[in-house]
Amino acid sequence: MLRTHTCGELNRNDIGKEVTLTGWVQKSRDLGGMTFIDVRDRYGITQLTFNTDDDESLRSKARELGREFVIQVTGKVIERSNKNPKLPTGEIEIKVSALQVLNAAKLPPFLIEDETDGGDDLRMKYRYLDLRRNPVRNNLVLRHKMAQEVRKYLDGQNFLEVETPVLIKSTPEGARDFVVPSRMNPGEFYALPQSPQTFKQLLMVSGFDRYFQIVKCFRDEDLRADRQPEFTQIDCEMAFIEQEDILNLFEGLIKHLFKAVKNIDLGEVPRMSYADAMRLYGSDKPDIRFGMQFVELKNASLSNDKAPATWKGSGELSFPVFENADVVVGINAKGCAHYTRKQLDELTDFVKRPQIGATGLIYMRHNEDGSLKSSVDKFFTPDDLQKWSEAFQSAPGDLILVMAGTGDKVRKQLNELRLEMGNRLGLRDKDTFAPLWVVDFPLLEWDEETGRYHAMHHPFTSPKPEDIALLDTNPGNVRANAYDMVLNGTEIGGGSIRIHNRELQSLMFKHLGFTPEEAQNQFGFLLDAFEYGAPPHGGIAFGFDRLCSLFAGLDSIRDVIAFPKNNSGRDVMIDSPSTISNEQLDELKIKTAL
Structure with missing residues (x-):
């Protein structure tokens, strides 16, 4: 040494x-x-x-x-x-x-200090220098410790770590595949796995009743702060279990990680149905670190006794914004009645941003003297506003923010406003952790572009047994044996009980628009395996990069990855992706348009 x-x-x-x-x-x-x-x-x-x-x-x-x-x-x-x-x-x-x-060394292009003078692009180009800085190195030390604790916990639960193939077959469902040409089989291609999904199910058929892998996955999709073209997940599968077994065991994993890595004792993880998450928060991954649940003033899908006509003015003028809306819904921003007109205009501009797409925002102040003042006073009487106050359980000093529109669309818009208010009020503390199970997802979701249903999770998710009959009559109402774990408004893991017999899997492929021939061509190996004694099984996968970034208090997963790509999917350090030589293209039997 x-x-x-x-x-x-x-x-x-x-x-x-x-x-x-x-x-x-x-x-x-x-x-x-x-x-x-x-x-x-x-x-x-x-x-x-x-x-x-x-x-x-x-x-x-x-x-x-x-x-x-x-x-x-x-x-x-x-x-x-x-x-x-x-x-x-x-x-x-x-x-x-x-x-x-x-x-000896050249003078670095930026300071190797905790607080550096290097911008993101420069530090990514010289990532090997950036990794010398304490904050970046500490993130990778944290990642290492979390990986070791994952293995320790799962090994203690009799899981076996099994490596699955990286060169697999391309499938049409989900995000776009990265494809790899085969030199020995000209004109044919491998795909890099978006998930080891079918292989871990086959391991259950093989009798490996508890499998896990900390595995690299690949998706050729548009990037953002919490996405990379290659990412890592904690991939797990169990046989001879029900949904409750998986929720309990992997709630235990998350509790173990918090205790071992951050010395935090998490309490019991609450559960919420997908329907309630959308109704109360407008999101299937609600941030429950703070309240501000939605209050419905009008909902055309609810009976009148559940949604009293608090939206309907008793004055002479009708209010078309509410009259023509399916849903009128709002939040109570406690203690914000003092907001100035400028601040309220800022919130209105926020919800009108193209990324959110709302047409406007209505507000009502519950002033400190008890009086109620709204932005739509000419349409509503004081008695009407009193009904609003009662619906929102407002107190002097509170600010009611209301939006109107169509179903889940307006709820999603209000969710963005709720999160913005949470940020402004300091309610989204990175050192506070609030995990949540979201259960009972829809099995299918309608895609307007393709004009057909797609699997909300993936095609191998089992429907609730009591809902199977609805597949032929009302597929949109079929619930899945699926569950997500959410942490601070971020989905960190998701899974489901799988289909384990050929007949039901074939029926599922049919409702997803596969012909029998297409299903056999794409997934025949799995359908065949189900005929050789497939046990009931299910699993879950956690986004390891996301989990590490939340533990580190970071907004982007890039800072917990040793050598990340930028927002264009490029590695600017090694200049990849790049072209290859004509000789290589010829050897692979690939013709280019150049």
């Missing part, structure tokens, strides 16, 4: 020892009579000292060191006169007797 100790482990108990350290020069300070060098490795920083009593050639060598030079030093541990309580090594320094430059 080129070193006897790391740069983060020495303390006052080591005073008097002769040691050898290696690392990178963090900074140097030449004070005339003395020269100080901070040397850094992944474990910490130790101060080196050179003074007038040293060999002049040694001091001269020290003065020539630049930032990020790789060095080896030998010397004696001495007590530091000017101690630094912020460093574990802050009570000692090394009086250097020998210095060797292992490798």
